[in-house]
Amino acid sequence: MSETTIREPLLVELSSPGRRGVRFPEADVPAAAVPEALRRTSLPLPELSEVDVVRHYTRLSHFNHAVDIDFYPLGSCTMKYNPKVNEDMARLPGFAHIHPLQPEETVQGALAVMYYLQEYLKEIVGMAGVSLQPAAGAHGELTGVLIMRAYHRSRGDTKRNKILVPDSAHGTNPASSAMSGMRVVEIPSDDRGNIDLAKLKAECDDTLVGLMITNPNTLGLFEEHIEEVVQAVHDAGGLVYGDGANLNALLGIARFGDMGFDVVHLNLHKTFSTPHGGGGPGSGPVAVAQHLVDFLPGPIVEVVDEDEENGPTYGLVMPRHSIGRVKAFYGHFGVMVRALTYILSLGGEGLRQVAEDAVLNANYLRVQLQDTYHIPYNRLCKHEFVAEGRWEDAPGVRALDISKRLMDFGFHPPTNYFPLIVHEALMIEPTETESKRTLDAFVAAMKQIAREARENPEVLHEAPHTTPFGRVDEVKAARELVLTWFDWPQQG
Numbered sequence: 001m002s003e004t005t006i007r008e009p010l011l012v013e014l015s016s017p018g019r020r021g022v023r024f025p026e027a028d029v030p031a032a033a034v035p036e037a038l039r040r041t042s043l044p045l046p047e048l049s050e051v052d053v054v055r056h057y058t059r060l061s062h063f064n065h066a067v068d069i070d071f072y073p074l075g076s077c078t079m080k081y082n083p084k085v086n087e088d089m090a091r092l093p094g095f096a097h098i099h100p101l102q103p104e105e106t107v108q109g110a111l112a113v114m115y116y117l118q119e120y121l122k123e124i125v126g127m128a129g130v131s132l133q134p135a136a137g138a139h140g141e142l143t144g145v146l147i148m149r150a151y152h153r154s155r156g157d158t159k160r161n162k163i164l165v166p167d168s169a170h171g172t173n174p175a176s177s178a179m180s181g182m183r184v185v186e187i188p189s190d191d192r193g194n195i196d197l198a199k200l201k202a203e204c205d206d207t208l209v210g211l212m213i214t215n216p217n218t219l220g221l222f223e224e225h226i227e228e229v230v231q232a233v234h235d236a237g238g239l240v241y242g243d244g245a246n247l248n249a250l251l252g253i254a255r256f257g258d259m260g261f262d263v264v265h266l267n268l269h270k271t272f273s274t275p276h277g278g279g280g281p282g283s284g285p286v287a288v289a290q291h292l293v294d295f296l297p298g299p300i301v302e303v304v305d306e307d308e309e310n311g312p313t314y315g316l317v318m319p320r321h322s323i324g325r326v327k328a329f330y331g332h333f334g335v336m337v338r339a340l341t342y343i344l345s346l347g348g349e350g351l352r353q354v355a356e357d358a359v360l361n362a363n364y365l366r367v368q369l370q371d372t373y374h375i376p377y378n379r380l381c382k383h384e385f386v387a388e389g390r391w392e393d394a395p396g397v398r399a400l401d402i403s404k405r406l407m408d409f410g411f412h413p414p415t416n417y418f419p420l421i422v423h424e425a426l427m428i429e430p431t432e433t434e435s436k437r438t439l440d441a442f443v444a445a446m447k448q449i450a451r452e453a454r455e456n457p458e459v460l461h462e463a464p465h466t467t468p469f470g471r472v473d474e475v476k477a478a479r480e481l482v483l484t485w486f487d488w489p490q491q492g
């Protein structure tokens, strides 16, 4: 920890006996008789005034990095600026104050939002059906694999139990495939970062449920033989699942349906904007080709009646052979409002420009940094690229040191140590919302850090220097995590 920068209020106990933020009036009803055994005699909560609490949390919020503060190139996470108009829409009382148990006729506007979103997403990915149920990307993957399994079973094809996952896939891909009870077989990448076609074909047999492929992959590269890959899996009777969480790179340019995919999930909270991170709300809709529409989880919003005077009536419908519900109620509605707002405010041309600028920004950074950092799969990338955070002539300097030092320049670090196929990986995703000025400042910082790695490595090892807390012992933090402000006494 860099002691000089730790602010006093963080170290002192602010609680003081008897201090209160709120005083409740005397009860004007008789006290309920609570059995003695259920009563706690001491509840050691901090005792603070309202202003103490407000200042504490405001101070803590200043210690956090956020995309609204500065550049946040956390690869694979698409930390782009989220327009505030999306928040305004999600907070409209008619959306924010409805209850999922309300009768359908009282929430027709909300159902219309879901219906339009379903329709736009179908068009954007070129698929026949969409379910908005899954709560996030990994949940969408699990849902997609369950749909694939249900499809094979419905045809009496019960011996299929194998899912192929390239080693350049997002980490959730093998995890969600395994969670669905499938046998996961990893397929290596070739030296251009594509899936190794020969190895793929060798695994395409009659036990194949399908392939789950992240495209563009976690190297930020578009699969150059995608049509051949899809064909090989289909020839073996398997289905092709697309992890479409990196759709920021493809919006308005390429569609999973046109590439022959059977299932795809999207991360609304990445591509279609919604503040995320820290486990915040997500939404991972699953889109499918025509032959899988009946297996989608429900309910789905459909037009159940059409009347010339009043327009359409929307209703919640369960697909015929649905795998069932995968989420309570209807998914994360607030994220859907934000996504629809984003789509409508940008329009078709605007969405295409998102992808063009995201790809342009990533390639600009890649080319600016390629003489300073080794980029193992160095070809035209999509939304992100992966550099190595190490040099032969700077022994002892690791990707972690580079990332910690970047914080001194006011930047959030890139994703570290992922994907696993790049040593000391630094996965950099600038997104389309950054200006050339910001990108140039980042390049300058990265180049200065590369110089320091040779001339003064200590400054990297001890970084960050300007943050309220210095470098923490990550192993200790993981093993002895303390999440409360106070060590609660054991209940006797």
Ligand SMILES: Cc1ncc(COP(=O)(O)O)c(C=O)c1O
Residues within 6 Å of the ligand: 076, 077, 136, 137, 138, 139, 170, 172, 214, 243, 245, 246, 267, 282, 284
């Ligand atoms: C390519 C890719 N797939 C899947 C996921 C998982 O999404 P989630 O974190 O919403 O579960 C992510 C998350 O960023 C991702 O980048």
